[in-house]
Amino acid sequence: MKHVLALSIGAALLVAAPALSAPAAPPAPQFVRGTVTAVTPTSLNVTSREGKKLTLGLTKDWTVQITKPVTVAQIVPGSFIGTAEMPQKDGTGRSLEVHVFPPGVKLGEGHYGWDLKKGSMMTNGTVGKMVANKSGSAFDVSYATGVRRIVVPAKTPIVQIVPGARTLITPGAKVFMAAIPTPGGLITNSVAVGENGKAPPM
Numbered sequence: 019m020k021h022v023l024a025l026s027i028g029a030a031l032l033v034a035a036p037a038l039s040a041p042a043a044p045p046a047p048q049f050v051r052g053t054v055t056a057v058t059p060t061s062l063n064v065t066s067r068e069g070k071k072l073t074l075g076l077t078k079d080w081t082v083q084i085t086k087p088v089t090v091a092q093i094v095p096g097s098f099i100g101t102a103e104m105p106q107k108d109g110t111g112r113s114l115e116v117h118v119f120p121p122g123v124k125l126g127e128g129h130y131g132w133d134l135k136k137g138s139m140m141t142n143g144t145v146g147k148m149v150a151n152k153s154g155s156a157f158d159v160s161y162a163t164g165v166r167r168i169v170v171p172a173k174t175p176i177v178q179i180v181p182g183a184r185t186l187i188t189p190g191a192k193v194f195m196a197a198i199p200t201p202g203g204l205i206t207n208s209v210a211v212g213e214n215g216k217a218p219p220m
Contacts, residue, residue: 047196048204049133050074051217054191062209064193074197075205082184083210085117085177085194085218090155090170092178093145098124099159100142101168102134102220110156111141113170115219118178127161134220141166175219182211192217 050072056063062074093099098119103111114134119125125142132140143161150156154171170176187193191211197204210218 045199047198050193050195050197050204050206052193054187054189054193056189057187062187062193062206064195073203074195075200075203077205077207079207080184081208082182082186083208084180084182084186084213085210085216085220086180086213087216088118088176088178090116090150090176092118092176093148093155093157095145095148097145098143099145100126100140100220101159101170102132102138102140103168104135104138106169110167110169111139113168113174114138116170116174116176117220118176120179123179128163129161129166141168177212177219179210186211191215194218194220 050064050066052064052066052072054062055065055071060076062076064072064074066072093116099116100119101111101116102114104114106112124144126140127142129139129141129143132138141159141161143159143166146158146160146165148155148157152172154169154174156167156169159166159168187209192215194210194217195206195208197206210220212218
């Protein structure tokens with residue numbers, strides 16, 4: 019399961035960059051959200067959400083992850099999750115999306131800047147105390163340097179990350195990737211695709 023969303027949720031900062039080409043200080047990944055326009059065995063053409071036309075190289079061992087919609091019931095104490103969130107004045111984070119990692123997979127742990135929306139943060143960690151009500155849920159997320167209370171409104175997208183087949187990556191597919199800048203251009207070892215045509219929420 020080493021490559022499960024190696025591209026995603028800050029995990030690229032710890033996993034994807036060293037896996038692709040790791041000198042003493044590997045370059046920071048570039049996050050790409052967009053729609054596939056063409057695929058070859060070694061490359062992927064994408065129109066980004068900003069309208070840019072990009073070509074990304076694919077490593078020989080590139081993998082695919084599906085973001086499968088689930089309910090908040092899939093999140094229990096001990097789950098390892100990631101959430102893009104907006105910091106609130108009361109010190110909590112208001113979730114924009116939640117993704118649940120497979121059992122035993124813990125990637126990108128911590129609390130750091132994210133680019134889903136201006137001012138957004140990413141929090142990856144282990145779920146502790148949970149509270150649910152009609153307006154949504156709230157839970158504590160612990161990581162190596164702290165604990166953060168995350169508020170999840172009722173209609174927040176929640177997905178489970180599961181392995182997928184390369185055949186899912188076709189023109190029209192909505193994808194999310196972390197790509198590493200190299201002298202030859204951007205390159206990635208993992209592509210996330212939403213289930214049933216939906217875009218990965220992260």
